[in-house]
Amino acid sequence: MTAISPRARRVLRRCGWVLLILFLLWASTPLWPLTAVLPGIVAWLLPAAQAVYFLGVIAAGCCAVALVWGGTRRRTRGRRVGVATVVLCTLLGLTAADMAEAVRTQGAEAAAGDSSLRIMSLNTYYGAAEDEGIVDAVDELRPDVLVLAETSTEEVSAVEDATGLRAVSPVLRRTPGAGTAILVDDGKASEVSEDTGITRHQMPVAELAESQATVAGVHTNTPVHRDLLGGWLQEMEDLRDWAGGQDGPAILAGDFNAALSHPEFRELVFDADLERCAGSAMGPATWPAAFPAVRLDHILVAGASCGDSGALRVDGSDHRAIWADVQF
Numbered sequence: 394m395t396a397i398s399p400r401a402r403r404v405l406r407r408c409g410w411v412l413l414i415l416f417l418l419w420a421s422t423p424l425w426p427l428t429a430v431l432p433g434i435v436a437w438l439l440p441a442a443q444a445v446y447f448l449g450v451i452a453a454g455c456c457a458v459a460l461v462w463g464g465t466r467r468r469t470r471g472r473r474v475g476v477a478t479v480v481l482c483t484l485l486g487l488t489a490a491d492m493a494e495a496v497r498t499q500g501a502e503a504a505a506g507d508s509s510l511r512i513m514s515l516n517t518y519y520g521a522a523e524d525e526g527i528v529d530a531v532d533e534l535r536p537d538v539l540v541l542a543e544t545s546t547e548e549v550s551a552v553e554d555a556t557g558l559r560a561v562s563p564v565l566r567r568t569p570g571a572g573t574a575i576l577v578d579d580g581k582a583s584e585v586s587e588d589t590g591i592t593r594h595q596m597p598v599a600e601l602a603e604s605q606a607t608v609a610g611v612h613t614n615t616p617v618h619r620d621l622l623g624g625w626l627q628e629m630e631d632l633r634d635w636a637g638g639q640d641g642p643a644i645l646a647g648d649f650n651a652a653l654s655h656p657e658f659r660e661l662v663f664d665a666d667l668e669r670c671a672g673s674a675m676g677p678a679t680w681p682a683a684f685p686a687v688r689l690d691h692i693l694v695a696g697a698s699c700g701d702s703g704a705l706r707v708d709g710s711d712h713r714a715i716w717a718d719v720q721f
Contacts, residue, residue, distance in 0.1 A: 406460070413456040419449030426656035429626055433619060440616035440625075443654045444687050508604060508721050509700060510537040512670075512692050514646040515707055515714040516612070519570050520545040522710035528555040530707055534716050538577050538601070540646045542594070542612040543570040552576065561599040562587035568594065573610040573647065575599050591631045593624050604721050606697065607639055611647035616655070625650065629657040636665035642696035642721055648712065652687050662693065670699035670717030677704040679713040692717040 397405075422443045428436050442449070513536035515522065520543065531539060531552070539558055541549065546564045553559055558576035562585055566572050573595040575582075582599040589596045594612040601608060611632065614625040629651070636643055645667070651658035653675060662669060669676065670692040678685035685704075690712055692702070700718035707714050 409456060409460045413453060413460060416449050416453035416456055420446055420453050422446050422449070423654035423656065426660075428616070428622070428657065433622070437617050437619050437622045440622070440655055443656075444617070444652050446654050447686075510601070510604060510606065510644075510719045510721075511716060512536060512538045512540070512608075512644060512646050512719055513714060513716040514540040514542070514610075514648075514690055514692060515710060516542040516648040516690065516712035517544045517548060517707075518710045518712065519543050520548045520572075522548070523708045524548060524551040524555070526707040526709060527552055530705060530714055531556045531558070533705075536716060537581070538575065538608055538644070538646070540608075540610040541574045541576070542572075542610065542648045544572045544574050546572070549574045549576070561585045562597045565595045571595050571612075573597055573612050575608055575610045577601065589635070591635055592628050593621075604642065606642040606644055606719075606721065608644045608646065609635070611645050611649060613648070613650045615650045626657060629661050633661045633665045636661070636667060636693070636695055639695060643694065644697070644719060645693040646691070646715075648690050650689055651691075652689060665695060667693040667695050668697075668699055669693055670702045670719065672702040672717075676702075677713070677715075679704055679715060680711065682706055682711050682713050685713055690715045692719070694719050697721050 419442055422439060423446050425439065428439045431439060511534060513531070513534055515527065515530070517527070539552070541552070544564060545566070549560050549564055553576065557578070559579045560574045560576050561582045562575070564572040564574050565588055571594040575597050577599065581602055583602045584600040586598040587595070589598055589609070592612060593614050596609060596611060598607060598609045600606070613628045614621040616622050616625040632645065636645060649658065653659065661667070671677075671688070676688045678688050679690040680687050692715060698720045700720050702715070702717035704713045704715045
């Protein structure tokens with residue numbers, strides 16, 4: 394076996410340091426609220442990197458191990474590399490954990506009320522989710538409110554016929570996948586708006602008669618597309634303003650195309666004083682459905698608190714359905 398020359402070792406070590414720095418930068422992207430100020434041609438890359446920042450954490454850890462292993466022949470350098478990488482990774486991990494825990498515990502002190510609603514939400518993948526699968530999930534969870542994003546009139550009708558739930562407004566199809574529906578028990582919704590116009594896709598809103606809670610079905614643009622990024626940034630601001638302007642309890646449920654690792658989404662949650670119904674710091678991932686890695690779907694509440702929650706797969710959809718009990 395041919396030994397590696399000292400010069401080659403130095404080159405490899407320097408490359409390893411460069412990679413470690415790049416991976417650490419990637420892993421720290423959730424802390425960068427810079428998407429709005431970057432040039433459009435590259436701006437969409439930042440939310441994409443933020444969504445999968447955990448891959449940067451893994452890569453940085455592997456790179457650190459390789460550097461430590463390669464530096465053990467020189468004891469002093471090996472120790473320095475080891476200490477530096479452990480400190481950097483520990484600080485990064487603590488920062489990420491603190492970020493997640495802060496959002497998870499927001500509103501945790503709210504006392505449970507006398508009534509509750511079970512909310513379920515699913516992106517149906519342009520209506521491709523199996524009707525039977527949606528109905529089975531509804532039969533299993535028995536939600537009081539069902540939000541369907543990327544849905545169609547035909548899909549909503551099939552769910553209505555099988556479950557007894559009723560859509561509060563017609564499904565609009567001004568763009569592909571734009572249809573969003575809120576379904577509740579017949580007579581449970583009072584004031585209804587079929588589309589607020591806040592998001593590119595339909596955003597229906599309904600006030601529930603008994604709880605007086607306002608429910609919004611949300612489906613935003615995706616930020617990882619150059620032509621749609623500006624719309625997504627504006628939607629995060631507009632949703633924050635809408636939620637913050639509600640007088641009574643408010644529930645936003647649907648596909649936000651945003652993860653907790655996106656600063657813009659965290660601003661929406663914090664500034665509007667919303668609580669995430671996720672069940673854990675990060676919550677179960679919802680996309681892609683087969684091997685979920687990122688939580689893009691959320692149930693956010695104001696003027697109420699979150700109880701039990703979870704996620705489940707519905708055949709035909711590229712997202713997993715989410716549900717949560719909201720207490721008043």
